[in-house]
Amino acid sequence: MFGINLQNFLLILGFLSKEPNFSNCGFAKISPYINDKKVFFEKLSFKKNQDSLKKDRKDAGALKVKKEILQKNYQIYSDLLLKYDYIKIAEKLVGEKIYPYVVMHIINDKKTKELIWHRDQYFHGNAFVGPKFKLYKLAIYLQDTSKKNGVTGFIPKFLSPRIRNRYLDTIFAYFSSFLSIHPRLSMGEAIIFSGKIMHHRPRQKNNNYREAIIFSCTNNPNNLPDLKDNENEFLNVFLRSKINLGIK
Numbered sequence: 001m002f003g004i005n006l007q008n009f010l011l012i013l014g015f016l017s018k019e020p021n022f023s024n025c026g027f028a029k030i031s032p033y034i035n036d037k038k039v040f041f042e043k044l045s046f047k048k049n050q051d052s053l054k055k056d057r058k059d060a061g062a063l064k065v066k067k068e069i070l071q072k073n074y075q076i077y078s079d080l081l082l083k084y085d086y087i088k089i090a091e092k093l094v095g096e097k098i099y100p101y102v103v104m105h106i107i108n109d110k111k112t113k114e115l116i117w118h119r120d121q122y123f124h125g126n127a128f129v130g131p132k133f134k135l136y137k138l139a140i141y142l143q144d145t146s147k148k149n150g151v152t153g154f155i156p157k158f159l160s161p162r163i164r165n166r167y168l169d170t171i172f173a174y175f176s177s178f179l180s181i182h183p184r185l186s187m188g189e190a191i192i193f194s195g196k197i198m199h200h201r202p203r204q205k206n207n208n209y210r211e212a213i214i215f216s217c218t219n220n221p222n223n224l225p226d227l228k229d230n231e232n233e234f235l236n237v238f239l240r241s242k243i244n245l246g247i248k
C-alpha cells in the first residue's frame with residue numbers, strides 16, 4: 001500500500017516517469033506483446049513438473065529447474081527473448097547492447113524464505129564482490145506477480161547510497177525499505193535491473209507460486225572469454241539464434 005503511495009509521491013516530485021525509469025531507479029519494466037499468453041506460459045511452466053526441480057538452500061530454499069533439463073530448453077529461452085522483443089525493449093531502456101549468458105528457471109512456494117536485501121555487485125572495503133563487468137538481470141515472470149507472491153523489490157538508485165560495507169549496506173536497506181518499490185507485473189512482463197541495485201525477494205504470502213526465468217546479462221560478449229569458447233553455453237545458443245533470426 002505504502003509503496004504505491006510513495007510511487008505517486010515521487011511522480012508528483014518528478015523523480016519518476018509513469019513507470020520506474022532505468023537511469024534514475026536502476027530497474028525498469030519490460031512489457032512485450034505476446035499473443036495468447038496463458039497457453040504460451042503454461043507450456044513453459046514447471047509448476048506441475050516437480051521432478052525437474054531441485055531445492056537450492058543457498059537461494060533461501062527456492063526450487064530451481066535441474067541443470068540437465070534447463071540445458072535442453074536453451075533454444076526455447078533464447079527464442080523467447082528474441083522473438084518477443086524482450087532484448088530489444090531492454091536495450092532501449094538501458095541504452096546499450098545486452099547479452100544474456102546464464103539462465104535460471106526458478107519457482108518459489110510458501111516454504112521459500114525471503115531472499116534478503118542485497119546487491120549482486122558491491123564494494124566491501126576495497127574488495128569488489130560479484131562479476132567484474134557490467135551486470136544486468138532480466139527476470140521474466142510466468143504469472144501475474146506482486147509483493148504478495150514474491151516479486152523482486154527494489155530500493156531505487158537515487159534513494160540508496162552505496163555503503164562500502166556489505167553488512168551496514170544491508171542494515172541500511174532494511175531501515176529504508178519503506179521506500180522500496182515492488183512492481184506489479186502481469187503474466188509475461190519482465191524487469192531489467194542493474195547488478196548494483198539494492199533488491200530482495202519477499203516471502204510469498206498467498207497461494208500463487210512465483211515462477212520466473214532469470215537471465216544474467218552483460219553489455220559485451222567479450223566480457224565472457226570463458227563462456228565464449230564453449231558452444232553449449234547459453235551465451236552461444238543466444239548468439240546463434242540472433243544470427244538465424246537476422247537480429248543485429
Ligand SMILES: [Fe+2]
Pocket residue numbers: 118119120199
Ligand atoms: Fe540478487
